[in-house]
Amino acid sequence: MADPLILFRTMLTIREAELALARLFADGEVPGFIHLSVGQEAVAAGVCAALGPQDSVASTHRGHGHAIARGISLEGFFAEVMAKSTGLCGGRGGSMHVADLQRGMLGANGIVGAGAPIALGAALAQRTRGTDGVAVAFFGDGALAEGAMHETLNMAAIWRLPLLMVCENNGWAEFSRSDTQVAAKLGAWTAAYGVRHVEVDGNDASAVAAAAEDAVAAQRHGEGPRVIEARTHRWRGHFEGDPQRYRDPEEAARMAEHDPIARSRATLLDAGTPAATLEVAEAEARDAVATAIAAARAAPPADWMAALSGVYAPAGA
C-alpha cells in the first residue's frame, strides 16, 4: 500500500512545480508550448508509487507530473524547460521531451499516441530479458483516437506483455470534448482484446495507487497488459496561454471540489496526521521548487556546440 503521505508529497511537488512553471512562462522565462497537469496530479503520483526502479514510463505532451513522480531531478527539470545546459536534455527538448532514462522515464512526447508503442517496446524488453519489470504508457482520452493505441494494445495482448496503459481521462482533447471525438468506450474496448480495464477516481491518489499496485503485482507474476482509466480534471487550458473560450466557467467550480491535493490533505488529517507534518511537507515542496528554479536560473544557457555534436554517438562509442 502506497504511503498516503508520500503520495501527498509527490502531488504537492508536481503542483508547486507546475504553478511555478506557469508563472515562469507568463514572465517569459520559459519558452515554447507548456501543457500543465494541474488537477491531475493524483494519477501520476498514484501510478508511479506502484513502480520500482526497474520499471519504465512513456509519457505524453502533458508529462511533467509523470516525470516528477518518477523522481527526476527538479533542478534538471527546471533547467530543461528554462532551456539551460544543465537541463535534463541539455535544453534541446523542453517541456514536451522531459526524460530521464536512468529513472526509466522514457520521455514526454510531442506526438499524441506515440508513447504507447514505445512503452510496448519497453515491456517487450522486460519480458525478453526475463526481468519482472513493467512498462507504463500514459495516454489521454483524446489520444485514444490514434491508430497507435490499437496497434499497441493488440500487440501487448497477443504477446501478453507487462504493459500498463493508463488513461488520464480529463474529458478534453485540446479545445474539444473528447466524447465528440472518440466513440469507443474504453472499458468495452479493452475487453474486446481480452484485456482487463479498471476505472478509478483519478482525483484520489490512494485509489489510483491501489489499482496500479494490483495491476503491477499481477504483471510481475506474468500477467499481460492491463488498462487503468483515471477520471480527472484538467484545471488549466490545453496549453499555457489558452484563453479557454470553449469552456463553461462553471466547470472550474466543479473541478475545485475534486482537488486531489485538498482531498489527500483532508484524508491525512482525518487519519490523524498532524497538521504540522503536512505544513512541513508543503514548505518542503515549495522550497525544493524554489531551490531548483534558482539553480536553473544560475545555470548557463543551452550549449549549441554540444547540441551540434549530440545527434549521433561519438565515433568509436
Place this chain on the structure above:
Amino acid sequence: MADPLILFRTMLTIREAELALARLFADGEVPGFIHLSVGQEAVAAGVCAALGPQDSVASTHRGHGHAIARGISLEGFFAEVMAKSTGLCGGRGGSMHVADLQRGMLGANGIVGAGAPIALGAALAQRTRGTDGVAVAFFGDGALAEGAMHETLNMAAIWRLPLLMVCENNGWAEFSRSDTQVAAKLGAWTAAYGVRHVEVDGNDASAVAAAAEDAVAAQRHGEGPRVIEARTHRWRGHFEGDPQRYRDPEEAARMAEHDPIARSRATLLDAGTPAATLEVAEAEARDAVATAIAAARAAPPADWMAALSGVYAPAGA
C-alpha cells in the same frame, strides 16, 4: 432479396476468372503478385448484390472478386493484369490496383488496411452530398491489426457515416493464422464503438447478401456504420506461387466442403432451377472469361508515353 441465380453467376464468373488467372500466371502471361480469392466468392457476390450504382467499394490486395462483382469489364480486367494498354488502369496498376471509378470500385489496394479510410471518405462524401449512397470497405482478418482500422471505425461511428465494413475472415494473414496476430474479437470490438456487427456464413452468398441488404437498407435511411464478418476460406496460397508449407493439408479437404459455388448450385437445384439453366450459366461464365482473355491477348501492350504523361491531369484540365 438478391436473386440466387445472379449470385451464382457472379460467383462463377469470379471463380472462372481467377482460375484462368492462375493458369495465365503459371504460364508467365501475368506478372507480379497475384492474390486469388478462390473459395471466398460468396462474400464479394453477396455484398455487391446489395449495392447500387451510386455506392462505392474500397477493396484489398485480394480484390478481383470485389471488382468483378461490381461489374467491371472482364476484358478490362484481364487486359490490366496482363499489362495491356486496354487494361482498366492502362497496365499501370495490375492485380493489386484494379479499379473502375465509374462503377464505384475505388480500387484494390496494395497496402493492408488502406482501403478502410478511403471508404470512410467515400461515405463522408455520400453524406455530405446528401445522397443515400453507402460505401463498403472490405478487409481481411489480418488487416484488423492495422491502426487505420481503428481510426476508420471510430470516425465512422462518431460521424454516423454510411460505411459498411466487411471482414473477409479466412483465418489467415499471409502465412500465419490471424488469431496469432489479432487479439481483438471483431464483434466485441465493434460493439465498443457502438457499432453493430453481424457474423454470417461467408460461404453462403444468399446469407451474405441478406446481411448486406439489411445493413445497406438501414444506412440508406440514415444509420451509421455497420460491420459484417463473413467466415470463409482461402483455398489457394497467399499469392500464386506460395508453396503453403505452413498449411495442414487436411484443411483443403475441409474447405472443399464449404465451396460456396457448389452450395449455391445445390440450393438452386433444390429450389427447382433446371440443371440446364445452371449449365448455361457455367458455359456463359467460361465463355465470357475466354473471350475477355482473347481480347486482352490481342490488345497492344501498355503504353509508356501515355503512362509518363498520366501522373497529373493535363494542363488546363
Place this chain on the structure above:
Amino acid sequence: MAELRMVQAVNRALTESMTEDDTVILLGEDIGAAGGPFGATRGLQEKFGPDRVRDTPISEAGIIGAAVGAALSGLKPVAEIMFMDFITLAMDALVNQAAKARFMFGGQRGVPMVLRTPHGGGLSAGPQHSQCLEAWLCHIPGLKVVCPATPADAHALLRAAIADPDPVVMVENKALYAMKGEVDDAPAPLQIGRARVARPGRDATIVAYGAAVHWATEAATALARDSIEAEVIDLRSLQPWDEATVLESLARTHHLVIAQEAVEAFGVGAEIAARMADIGFDELDGPILRVGAPFTPVPFAKELESAYRPDAARIAAAVRRTLD
C-alpha cells in the same frame, strides 16, 4: 486591396473557395468550433456549418485517408495537419494513395485534395513541432507542393491548390502567419509552378522559399550596401518548380545561392543545385552554395534555435563566398 496577415489570407482563400464551390470541405483537428490552432479556419464553421468544416478526432492517418476517399467521390477536401511533423502519421494515404491514384488507375480520376500544414521553427516548439519536411513530398510523383512567402501568395496559392485536379500540399511557415501584406480584392489566378522575382539583381541569384525569402531579401539589402546586387527568386511552388526562371536568372548573374529553412542535406535546395549543375553548368562562374539548417533536429532552447536557423547573415556570406 486589403492588408491581411498570412493566416487571414489563408482564411480568405478558404472562404472564397467554399463560397464558390460547395464541394469544398474542410477536415482537421480543432479547425471548426475552435477555428484552428493558428486561427486559419476561424469563423468558417459558423459560416459553412459543421458538415463542411469538420472537426476530426486525433487520427492523422484517417483524416488523410478519408480525404482521398472523399476526393475520389466528388468532394474537394482541404485537410489540415496541425504541425508538419505529424504528416509522418499520414504518409501512406498521401504517398501511396493520393499521389498515385490518377496514375495507377490509368487516368480514370484524380484526387483533388489539398493538405495544409505549417512547418518551421522560431517558436521554441522543439524537435517534434518545427520540422520542414517538404523535400519528402517533392520526391513523390503525383503530389504538388507549394509554400508561400507572403499573404498574397498564401491566398493565391491556396486558391490554385483547391482548384487543382490533383493533390496539392500547401506548406505554411508558422512564423509567417502573423506577417502582414497586401492582398488584391480580386487577384489574377496564380498558376502553380511559377516563381516570383522578389528582388531583381544582376550579380548573384538567391533562390529561396517560405521564410527564407525574407532572409534572402534582407541579405540582398545588406549586400547592396557593398554594391552587390543579388536577385532573389521566391520559388512559391516547389513541385513543380520554375526551372526556367531560375535558369534565366543564373544566365544573367552566373552565381547561385539557395536558401531554405529546412535541413540542408537532402533538402529542396539539393534538387535546385543539382539541376543547375546540369542544365545551368555553362552559366556558372562559381560554386553553387546552399544555406539551410545544420544536420540536427530542431532544438528547443531559443539560443539553440537561433544558432540553428539560417538567417540573412549566412545567406549574405554565401553570396560573397561564391562571388569570390
Place this chain on the structure above:
Amino acid sequence: MAELRMVQAVNRALTESMTEDDTVILLGEDIGAAGGPFGATRGLQEKFGPDRVRDTPISEAGIIGAAVGAALSGLKPVAEIMFMDFITLAMDALVNQAAKARFMFGGQRGVPMVLRTPHGGGLSAGPQHSQCLEAWLCHIPGLKVVCPATPADAHALLRAAIADPDPVVMVENKALYAMKGEVDDAPAPLQIGRARVARPGRDATIVAYGAAVHWATEAATALARDSIEAEVIDLRSLQPWDEATVLESLARTHHLVIAQEAVEAFGVGAEIAARMADIGFDELDGPILRVGAPFTPVPFAKELESAYRPDAARIAAAVRRTLD
C-alpha cells in the same frame, strides 16, 4: 570464403550478431515461422526461439514504435518492414522518435535499432511495392542509411548497423536478393560511411548505390570499348556518405554522373550533385548529370517498368554527354 546470395548474406549477418549478442532480437511480419517474405530470416526462429525472432501482427507503426522502446530499454531490435513502401506507416516512430531520441534527450541514451527493408522494382510489383524512398531518411538528422550492392557488403553493413549505437536503416534492393557473391568467413568490420571503388577509372566518375552500381559497372564496361575509362563508386552508405572519396575521384576525372534507381527528382543523387557543385566546383569540367527514374510512380507492366528503370545504356549516355 563462401559464395552466398545476398539474402543469405543478410541471414548470416543476423545469425552472427544474434549468436554474439543476446540482446539482438528480430521483429517483423512473417519473419519467424515463415522465414520472411524473401527468406532473409529463414531458420532463425528455430535457432533463436520465438522470443528473439518475433512474428508480429500487420502493424508497421507499432513494430517500429516497439523497436524504439525496446532499444531504449537495453535490446538491439532489428525490425523488418516487408516493402519499403510500407515505411509510410511507420514514419513517426522512425523520424520523430528513433532519430531524435539521442538529441532531444540531451545525449542520455541512443536508440540502437536497425530497420531492414527492401526497395526497388523489376518484379512487376507495381506502384505500392517497388518504391525507393531512401532520400527521405537521408534528410533526417539522427538516422543512418546504408544500401548494399553486393552480398559481402550486405553482410558487413548489416553487422555494422547492428553494432551501431544509433538507428540505422538498411535498404536492400529486392532484385539483388538472389545475386551471388563471395563473403569472407571473417571479414574485417566495415565502417558505415565508407564508399568503395567498384571499378577504377580516370575519365569520369559514376557514383551509384544498390542495384545502380551494377548498371554503372556495366556502363563502364561498355564505355571502355570506346576507351572511356569510368570510375564507379559504390556509396554503400547514404547517410553519412563518403564525400571525400567522391571528391577525390572527381579531382582526378573532372566529370561526374550519379546513378540511382529511385526517382531522380529530389533523390539521393541531388545531394551528391549539390555538394560537388559546391566543394567540387573547381574540379568540374562538365555538367553533373544524374540518371534516375522519371517522375512517375513505378508502373506495373513489364514493358513500362523497363522503360521506367534506369539502366546501363542511360548511364553510359550520361557519361558521354558530360564528356562532350
